[in-house]
Structure formats: structure tokens, C-alpha cells
Amino acid sequence: MYVVGQGWHAEIGIPVEELNEDLSFYRKVFSGARVIMFGYGKKTFFTAPPDTISEYFVGPIPGPAVIHVVGLRVTPMVAYPPEDTVTLVMPLGGAHALSAYIWNDLAKDAAGNRFRHACPSRERPSFASRLRAHVRKLPPSCRVCRQ
Secondary structure, three states, X not given: OEEEEEOOEEEEEEEHHHOOOOOOOHHHHOOOOOEEEEEEEEHHHHHOOOOOHHHHHOOOOOOOEEEEEEEEOOOHHHHOOHHHEEEOOOOOOHHHHHHHHHXXXXXXXXXXXXXXXXXXXXXXXXXXXXXXXXXXXXXXXXXXXXX
8 A cells, every 4th residue: 555645635555456346447447557546635626627816725625525546557656756655564454445445435326336527628637737747747657547
């Protein structure tokens, strides 16, 4: 397991071979990924591109949340600054328990199917994408998808 600090935001990384059955669909979504990163945050912060400077200040204001998911082709120790990344050794069954916790947090319909929110437009990146680009550029070879 990995924990990556990104200022006011943190992400949890689970190696793909340690995802439980419920989260195994991410192996197909992020084909070729070694680690799946999960970050919790405000929906508008992750999905809506800002139109004015005032929208840059909405992050701390409470609102609906989403789980931001990223597939990495390399470990977080390579993809992110090592000083911002911690590797955790989980007890037996710990990865599956963490996967179950994340699965329970995913929004689902009445039949138990998960919802997927639209990704930001590639032509007009979200505020979170712009912020990450300014703070630290992740080489394309390190990522599968930055949704």
C-alpha cells in the first residue's frame, strides 16, 4: 500500500494484484497499471473547469464528493516525489479490507452498479489538473490515466 501527500490532498495506492474482487474492474479500466491510486475530494473541484478566479477558492467549501482514481504504470515512489510517498506493509487481508472500504464508498444505483462521473474535458483541464501541472509534472510514461 502507498500513501501520497499532495498538499491538502492525499491519495491511497493499492497494487492491482491486491485489489479485491469488487475493485478488480479497475484492472481493465487502467490496463497496464501496476498501482491504482484513490483520492477523495470535492466533486466540483475535480470535475469542473474554473471560469473565473473566484472558482479557485471553492475547494475548502463543503459540497458533494467523488473518489478520484488514477492508474499508474510505475510505483508511486517513482511517479511522485519520494519525500511525499510512504509505503505501508499491510497485515494479512489488509489490502482486501481496504478495497472493501473503498468499494463501500463508491456511489451505486439500486442494483449495486457503480456510478462513473464524467471526466474533465481534455481541451479544458479541471482546476485540480491545472494545480497538479503547476505543482509537479508527472512524466507521461508514469501514468495510465489522470482522471
